[in-house]
Amino acid sequence: MIRALLVEKDEESGQTHAEVKNISEDDLPEGEVTVAVEYSTLNYKDGLCIGPGGGLVRRYPHVPGIDFAGTVDSSNDDRYAPGDRVVLTGWRVGEAHWGGYAQKARVKADWLVPLPEGLDTRSAMAVGTAGFTAMLGVMALEAHGLAPGQGPVLVTGASGGVGSVATAILGRLGYEVAAVTGRPESADYLRDLGATQIVPREDLAETTKRPLEAETWAGCIDAVGGAMLARVLGQMKYGSSVAAVGLAGGADLPAKVVPFLLRGVNLLGIDSVMQPYDSRLAAWERIGRDLPLEKLEAMVHPATLDDLPALGADILKGRVRGRVVVDVN
Numbered sequence: 426m427i428r429a430l431l432v433e434k435d436e437e438s439g440q441t442h443a444e445v446k447n448i449s450e451d452d453l454p455e456g457e458v459t460v461a462v463e464y465s466t467l468n469y470k471d472g473l474c475i476g477p478g479g480g481l482v483r484r485y486p487h488v489p490g491i492d493f494a495g496t497v498d499s500s501n502d503d504r505y506a507p508g509d510r511v512v513l514t515g516w517r518v519g520e521a522h523w524g525g526y527a528q529k530a531r532v533k534a535d536w537l538v539p540l541p542e543g544l545d546t547r548s549a550m551a552v553g554t555a556g557f558t559a560m561l562g563v564m565a566l567e568a569h570g571l572a573p574g575q576g577p578v579l580v581t582g583a584s585g586g587v588g589s590v591a592t593a594i595l596g597r598l599g600y601e602v603a604a605v606t607g608r609p610e611s612a613d614y615l616r617d618l619g620a621t622q623i624v625p626r627e628d629l630a631e632t633t634k635r636p637l638e639a640e641t642w643a644g645c646i647d648a649v650g651g652a653m654l655a656r657v658l659g660q661m662k663y664g665s666s667v668a669a670v671g672l673a674g675g676a677d678l679p680a681k682v683v684p685f686l687l688r689g690v691n692l693l694g695i696d697s698v699m700q701p702y703d704s705r706l707a708a709w710e711r712i713g714r715d716l717p718l719e720k721l722e723a724m725v726h727p728a729t730l731d732d733l734p735a736l737g738a739d740i741l742k743g744r745v746r747g748r749v750v751v752d753v754n
């Protein structure tokens with residue numbers, strides 16, 4: 426038997442209910458590789474999939490968990506053999522497919538990445554989808570010319586999962602990091618991760634009629650979107666870039682095009698879900714090299730499968746700090 430967080434739906438009321446239950450290995454979906462999951466995590470999307478679904482879950486009963494790390498149990502694919510340590514993020518696992526909130530998961534071999542040097546399964550999940558996406562954002566900024574010494578790099582939603590890892594990576598790489606947070610009590614935590622400046626959320630929350638403000642930021646990893654992203658665009662330095670990663674503050678972008686036209690600002694879209702294999706591998710290798718593991722540990726909140734229904738509700742309310750690492754065993 427396998428312990429799993431199973432979300433079931435009452436067809437009459439439309440209500441969903443998440444509970445840890447025993448399932449059989451035969452219940453697992455089709456796939457080439459069966460993984461003995463060791464750790465999973467909690468992301469915003471997991472909050473949606475543990476709860477009402479947010480339109481992401483196709484079929485019930487459902488096992489959420491959009492990322493996991495573990496050891497290959499059995500494989501019908503030449504690339505993986507029992508005992509290999511692997512990590513999975515994206516590909517709509519945990520949404521359209523059963524995910525990592527179970528002691529075993531069965532998936533397509535194409536979706537897996539070998540665990541990079543320098544990371545064990547727990548630290549890989551301390552990074553998780555949020556940290557992997559933060560790394561993709563940093564790599565996109567670098568590819569568009571960002572280098573240390575150009576000025577502060579802004580990280581919005583800094584105490585969240587994406588923001589915490591982005592702050593730690595940028596700090597390690599020698600950047601000045603300006604961390605935007607709505608939680609003043611997170612200031613020490615963010616400075617410990619590598620922030621050199623704390624920007625209160627309210628400083629950037631209000632929209633302004635001025636399409637351009639003082640050129641302040643050399644780059645930005647934006648987990649918030651909405652009015653904050655619109656405001657930030659007008660504060661970017663000439664020729665700099667913003668990596669648009671998230672929408673914690675809203676999906677609308679009430680912005681003017683002026684920063685693009687007069688300052689050559691670039692808005693770079695970051696998607697972690699359908700990212701091709703080669704760039705996944707490159708991002709995980711960079712994480713193994715550039716993310717200080719001791720900082721990572723400071724972000725970790727350990728949890729078990731039983732904790733997930735409550736934690737899922739918390740992340741939807743913006744109450745989770747850093748990275749929740751779920752020991753599924």
Ligand code: NDP
Nearest residue numbers: 558582583584585586587606607671672673674695696697
């Ligand atoms: P978290 O909930 O951990 O972090 C989001 C942070 O944003 C919060 O901790 C908070 O930081 C801040 N925040 C929350 N609500 C607001 C608000 N209304 N206005 C301004 N700031 C707010 O989520 P993650 O870090 O895991 O994910 C961040 C975003 O990135 C999400 O929207 C997620 O869906 C998206 N994402 C996108 C991916 C992709 O492939 N593009 C992959 C992974 C995530 P603080 O308290 O410090 O202000």
